[in-house]
Amino acid sequence: MRISTGQLYDRSIQSVLDNQGDLSDVQTQLASGKKLLRPSDDPVGAAQVIRLTEEVDLIAQYKKNSNILTNNMEQEETILSSITTAVNRARVLMVQAGNGIINTDDRKAISIEIEQIRDQVFDLMNTRNAAGEFIFAGTQSASPAFVLNQSAAGNKYSFQGDSGANMIQVSSTMKLQVNNSGKEVFEDVLARLKTNITGSVGLTDISVSIEQQGAFDQFHKANYSAVVPADNEYQVNIVAANQVEVRHVASGAVLETIDFASGVPFSFKGMRIDISGAPGDSVNFQLSPPQKQNIAETLNNFVLALNNGNISQTKYDEALKDALIGVDNSLTSIGNATSVIGGRLNVNQAILGANLDLEIANKSARASIEEVDYAEAVSELSRQEAALEAALATFARVTGTSLFDFIR
Structure with a gap:
């Protein structure tokens, strides 16, 4: 078989170029720190690197989301703490306002401070987050959660958000609630449960009031339909000069038989009943429907009672009881919301820790596939340099052979 001069040169040059390419690849690996310079170097490994890189990028976003959630929750927790402090101060003033020795001027002074607390609480309930969204407005976060409607009867504070909640993805399988709706925290708070007289037969004096709110609340919650x-x-x-019966009207069942003297109050399920009459006389009372009232409205109603110079002592006492129960229920609701925030922060922290572990594992797996082993690469560099030098020397020897060299 004859080899032409052209073939001889082509093969020699190709050998040199191949060795130069291999050497260049090793030099690039050392410079970049990457073992995979192109997908063809390791198709399976390249696919794994792409998948692992996507996972690392997702985890980076989850970490950002976790930080956003933490910031929002901590801000909300601070707001609720401020509201709690303000409302506790209002409660102290309410107890003070129930002191029988205070006069009209004292009530006026107390009303001024409670009015300021009301405005502070109203402002806090409309707090915005760093993005300018109203925290307690639910999914309607572009608009204030609560609005003030002026009317002839006084200021009215109403909720105009919704009960929805914004969610944020903190892992591939978990979303957490970013905010608590003001409807849940402030609006859906039970006002004082009450009863009202619906009719009577033959009685001269009638009074049904709530003496022990806790006992009445249990009775109301167990029996209200x-x-x-x-x-x-x-x-x-x-039923007798010394005895009364309390019946459930619809069923006719006798709930309790109680000793009685006309004009002497007696108790039933936390209620104080004071009637004057004779056997055969009766009075009907009804459990009032549960009402809900936000804390701003509760404070506002008590301010109106404090500023009403013509209010009777009985109505004033009822307004005070309404305010105290409303405040206590609001504080309970705020406390529950704070507990929920704490639980959510703990879950978020646990998920963040898991994400960090996954990030380390994925980065380690990716590095084992695509990052260069410097000891191995340096050895390969030396080998490729030697191969290139050999190819160059061979090229010089082969191309230098001719008939004249043979004659000499």
């Missing part, structure tokens, strides 16, 4: 209003009516019958 939102479906059948008739089930909420009860009747007190004077």
